[in-house]
Amino acid sequence: MPKTFYIETPEYFSFSHTINSHGWSGLLPFELDWENRILQCVLTGTNGENPVSASIKKSNGNLEIEVFGDNFDERKIIRDVRHILRLDDDLTDFHQLVEREKSLAWIAEKKAGRLLRSPTVFEDLVKTVCTTNCSWALTKIMTMNLVEKLGVPAENGKKAFPTPDAMAKVSTEFYREEIRAGYRAAYFAELAEAVASGCVNPESWLDSELPAKELKREMKKIKGVGDYAADNLLKLVGSYEGLALDSWVRAQFYRKHNDGAVCADKQIESFYDKFGKWRGLVAWCDVTERWFSERDF
């Protein structure tokens, strides 16, 4: 029998927009049942133990969490759900800012702007490296392989994202041959070892007091993390100064704001500069607007 409990949501929160805020809901262990508006995930104890499968959906203005499995810490599950859906992020200033722009007012109106993230920064970090220099299809393959080959199963067979310890126990060759990570293989082996041994602690980035530029410098010390990846990770830990320009974002900007013509990154940066510390989030919402206008929200 699944156990069900409920979480109250903030006033300015849209479950639909959050679970569709970017591609993460399409990467295991997340699974999105859009027809029924259900986000499935696999959550664990503090050290990755006792994985349980959970489904999250809206229910009378609250969130209904259904957990399949025994022997789990309810407080940790609630913490994880609040974390992945960004329930404790204060976007008041952001919404007030976009309200003043006619073309962006939809963001505040729809209560959008919360970017889905994984239960741990480590998982977001690995997944972000999986997005670099490859198609989205390959990103999904690498993530699926990581979960299927190194994740611990919950009672229903769905697997959690592997822990740093689990990832540190396999070789570079494993990442190359089994995960199909290509040149990223050595990066994953090195990163897992560094995190498992305590030399690198991505979770500390969540409440880092470093200015964004310095935190970005810290992130870029990790092999495989460059400008785009660091900006993306900064957004996932709550800092939105970087635009995280990749080929997809650039293409959307060209189409929407430059008549389809290619332009320099500086022009894109200049376009969003007036939004100050929120520019990265404004830019992301702006280039993804079409997702929400083309689907039933």
Next chain:
DNA sequence: GCGTCCAGGTCTACC
């Protein structure tokens, strides 16, 4: 079937 291009970039060497 085969070759080429490119995708939600980054690293290293070199200047």
Next chain:
DNA sequence: GGTAGACCTGGACGC
């Protein structure tokens, strides 16, 4: 600090 070339993979495309 800026730039060129190399780097894995897999899907799309043209032939």
